[in-house]
Amino acid sequence: MKYITIAIDGPGAAGKSTVAKEVARRLNYTYIDTGAMYRCLALYVLENQIDYQDETKLVQAVDCLDIQLSNNGKVFLNNKDVTQNIRSSAVTNLVSRVSSPRCVREKFVRLQQDLAKNKQGVVMDGRDIGTVVLPHADLKIFQVASSSVRAKRRYEENLTKGIHTSLDVLEKEIKERDYLDTNKPFGALKKAQDAIELDTSYLTIEEVVQIILNYAKDLIK
């Protein structure tokens, strides 16, 4: 059996993590959520009141992180389960900023490339996986959805957690993060030339998973 590497990129709240985790589970592959790694840095910066505009301090903070990702989506930072904490709105609103500097990106990209090495099949999701981290990935998906659909999905997800934020505010936050993610000097959100664009605005999670699995199966057989 041939094992392949699958890169899934796209804007925030497009459902990448949910889809990537499920594709990895069905193929029995390793799932690597790179957004969770940058979120760990943002959480560490917040908890330790680090001046994130000071790049020296930021890069020192990266060296203090021991991040463990489990295949079922659990995230451990310095041996503490931070799976929920890294999804807080404080972290979400800070993460684009701490993930921008070149020194941070270089360290994380190397870490992500090491994580993908010698694995029997990998699904990695993020913003720059197909372009920078795994430019030779066998299958590249660029997963998108309109900002209004993404805001609605986030709204419904928040309700299940008892969080009430208006749709307008959520869509505004999503657009701001899109802008920051797309205009980063390093590791900006960009579709790789050889990526397949998948607009999931009107697709269910299961439909998206099936489409990706069909592409993968063509490459594996």
Ligand code: DC
């Ligand atoms: O996918 P996510 O929302 O969990 O990502 C969190 C943030 O991390 C997002 O604002 C952009 C950044 N990120 C990045 O710069 N590069 C990646 N490969 C993944 C995420």
